[in-house]
Structures are given as C-alpha cells and as structure tokens.
Amino acid sequence: METPLDKINKIASKDQSTWLDDAQERQAKKNWTQRSFKIAIRILREIRAQKPINGMTQKKLAALMGVSPQYINKVVKGKENLTLETISKIEQILGITLVNIPSSETKGTISAVHTEFKGVIDRNLSKTISENVWSYDYTQYYKRTGTYG
Numbered sequence: 001m002e003t004p005l006d007k008i009n010k011i012a013s014k015d016q017s018t019w020l021d022d023a024q025e026r027q028a029k030k031n032w033t034q035r036s037f038k039i040a041i042r043i044l045r046e047i048r049a050q051k052p053i054n055g056m057t058q059k060k061l062a063a064l065m066g067v068s069p070q071y072i073n074k075v076v077k078g079k080e081n082l083t084l085e086t087i088s089k090i091e092q093i094l095g096i097t098l099v100n101i102p103s104s105e106t107k108g109t110i111s112a113v114h115t116e117f118k119g120v121i122d123r124n125l126s127k128t129i130s131e132n133v134w135s136y137d138y139t140q141y142y143k144r145t146g147t148y149g
Contacts, residue, residue, distance in 0.1 A: 033078065037078050039075075039082070039087075040075065040076045040078045042096065043090060043094070043096075044076050046096050047061060050094065056094070058076065059072075064093050065086075065089050065093060
C-alpha cells in the first residue's frame, strides 16, 4: 500500500523551484515594464485618435513600418524590446514623441513638454494631460492665456 508521502514524492518535481529567481528578475525589469506599458498606451491612444482621420490601425501601422501585425501586437502589449530604430519609425509614422532626449537647449526648462503635448492639446482642448510627471491641466492655462507656455 502506497502512503500519502509516497504519492506526493511521486508527483513532486525533482527540480528545484525557480520562484525566487523569477521574482528577482521581475523586480529587476520593473522599470522597463512600467516604461514599456506607458509606450504601449501612448501608441494605442494615438492609433485610436488617428483612426477617424486617416484610418490608422495596428495593421496599417505594421504595413507602413514593414513589419508583421503580430509584431505590432507584441509592441502594444509591452512584450517587445524596442530598438531606437523601431521607436523612431513609430514616432515618424504616428507623428508623436515616445522618447524625449533632452538637449542643451531644453535643459532646465519644460519647453520640451510643451512641444511634446502641443499636438494633443490642439486635437482635444477639453482633456487634461496627466500622463506627464507634472499632472498639469494645460487646457485651463491655454483658455486663460491663449498660449501654451
């Protein structure tokens, strides 16, 4: 007769658990995961915003970039490690900025933020831009002053 311990030993894996390694890897990739998620959301929002204007879809973006629709699906799920070339292509096709590289002219100012979100503000003055670090309602400022800065 087989004892309960024998049954457990029979079905139990002989390999050591990797849960600790997996948890440490997730922690190490935490910043990348968060950044990737923000990029994916930005791309999806822009595709949705452009669909009524120029019929932009994930499939159309893939065709314009010369990649498969499955690749774009991985990008918008945050599963793909993007190269600078890929980011540049997406930015050019969608007319957006995904990665802002500060230059000496924009150091210490928020003019780069104004430039990045100007198109979004122009397109929809009723929405509050809160994706940025400052969570500032640019629409109220625009309505009050008639300028972005």
